[in-house]
Amino acid sequence: MGVAKVLVVGAIAGHFKKAFDKINRLQAKQNFAVCLVVGDVFGAGNDDENATELDDLLAGSITINVPTYFSVGSRPLPEKVSEKLESSDEVCPNLVWTGRKGTFTTSDGIRIVALGGRLAASDAPQTIGKYDPVFLQSDARGLHGAHSAHILLTNQWPANITRLSNLDVPESIQAESEGVQCLANLNLALKPWYHFSSSPPASWEREPFKQPDEYGSMGDQKITRFKSAAGRKRHYDPSDCFMCVTQPGFRSHLVVSIGDESMVTALRGPLPLPDTFPELSFSGHAMIIPHYHAADEVAHGKRPQDEIDKEFAEMTKFRKALNSMVGSKSNGRLGTVCTEVNRTGIRHFHWQVIAMEAAKIRKGLVEAAFKVLAEKHQYPPFEDCDPDQVLKQRNDFCRIWLWTPSNAADVAEQKSNGQETDEGTTKSFFLPVPTSLERFYLWYPREVCAGLLQLEDRTNWMSTLHPDEKEEQKAEESDAEGLKQDFADFDFAM
DSSP: OOOOOEEEEOOOTTOHHHHHHHHHHHHHHHOOSEEEEOSOSSOOTTOHHHHHHHHHHHTTOSOOOSOEEEOOOSSOOOHHHHHHHTTOSEEETTEEEOOSEEEEEOTTOOEEEEEOSEEOSOOSSOOOOTTSSEEOHHHHHHGGGGOOOSEEEESBOBTTTTTTOOSOOOTTOOHHHHOBHHHHHHHHHHOOSEEEEOBSOOOEEOOOEEOOOOTTOOSOOOEEEEEEOOOSOOOOOTTOOTTOTTSTTOOGGGEEEEOSSEEEEOOSSOSSOTTSSTTSSSOSEEEEEESSOTTHHHHHOOOOHHHHHHHHHHHHHHHHHHHHHHHHHTTTSEEEEEEEEEOTTOSOOOEEEEEEEHHHHHTTHHHHHHHHHHHHTTOOOOEEEOTTSOOSOOSSEEEEEEEEEOOHHHHTTSOTTSEEOSSEEEEEEEEEOOTTOSOOOTTHHHHHHHHHTTOGGGSSGGGGSOSSHHHHHHHHHHHHHHHHHHHGGGOSOO
C-alpha cells in the first residue's frame, strides 16, 4: 500500500451542508483518498432543520466530493435512511454505509474494521437489527477473525485506554468507567495503526503505544495511536488541536497558503493586537504547519531523512517568505521571531512567526529575553545552530530563529553565528528539553514575546478569544484575510 491521505471527522449530527461544505473545501486542497465519519452522521429525528437537510441529502442535492464511509453511532438511523440502504450501500453518491460491523478495504489498500453502536446491557442471545445502534460482545469477538487492520473504527472507547498515559483527559470524561473491555480486546487482536472512537464525546489523543509482542514473532513491535474525535459540541479544551485536518473543529478559514509539505495559517488568539503593527494588514502572528502528523513517525518508525529535509526546506522557504513580507511592509522597521517547541507527545509540531521591532533584535534584547526566562525556568542553556539546517536532535527541543532585514550600517556588527542573505540576517539557537525535565512550559516562547511587546495579559491565547463565537470567527477571518493580502506577493505556493 502506498501513501494515502485519510480524513477522519467526528459526529456530523445531521448538519450535512455545513459539514460536507467544509469537507469538500479540504478535499480540494488535500486530495484525500477517503473520509471516515466516527459517531452519529444523522441528527435527532425531531429536529426540523435536520429533517430538511436529510431530505436534501437523500435527493442528492448535497454534494460530497470524497468517498465517505460511516457506521452507526449512538442513535438509530432515520427510517428514510434505513429504507434507502435496503437497496444500496450508498445513502447518496459518495456517502457509503459500512454496516453495523464489518471489514472492508479501500481502493488504495487501506484495511478498515468498523463496529458501530453501544454495547448491549446484556450479552444474552437477542435479535439486533442491522441498523440498530447496539452490539454484543460476540460481535466484537467475531471481528478478531479479521486478524489485522490499518484503521479500527468504534463508536465507544476501549477500556483502560487512558491508563499509563501522561496526557490529561478532559474532565468531563470518566474513561475508566466508560470504556468497553471487548473493544480493548479487539484492539489487542487487530493491532491497528489507528483506532478512532467518538463516545464519550471529547477530543483526546493518546500517545502512541506498543502492542504486546506475539509469541514467536520476529518482526518489530506494532504501534497503535488512539484518537477520540469530538462531535459538534463546542469547548475550549487546551488538548484540542485545530491544526489537524482530521479534527472536527478544524478551522479552515485560517488557512492562507498550502504547499506540498506544509501550510501557512493565521492563529486563534494571536499575541499582537490588531493595531500593534499598523504597517501590517494582520496581527503580525502566523503559523507554518507541516502536513505530517507529529505522532506518525513514532507509530510507523523513523521517516527517511530525505523526507524530513524536504519538509524542513519548504517550511524554511515559507519562513523566509514571511520574513520578506514583514520587512517589506514595514520598510525595514520590523523583523521576526520564529519559534518551534518540539516535545514527545505533542499533538502537532509547528512554527510560529511573530513580528518584532528589528531594533530590539539587533540590540540583542530578544535573545537575552529568551535566555533570562529559560534560566528562570531552570531550562538547559541555549546552543547556536545553523538557521537553514535540520537539527541532529530529532525531538524534545525548543528552537528560535531571529531575523532582521538588511541594514548596511548594521551588517558588520552581526555576530559570526548570523547567516547573511540578500533579504537580511538570521540567527538560530535551541535548547534541548531532556525527558527528565518534569515540566516544560509550552507557551514559554510566547511568554517571552509577550513581555517584549508589553502584552503580558495575552500570554494565554485562550484568554484572548472573544466570548461570542460569531465575533471570534469574524476576528479570525479578518486576520486571515489581512495575512493573505500581505502575503500574496511573497507566496510561492499559490
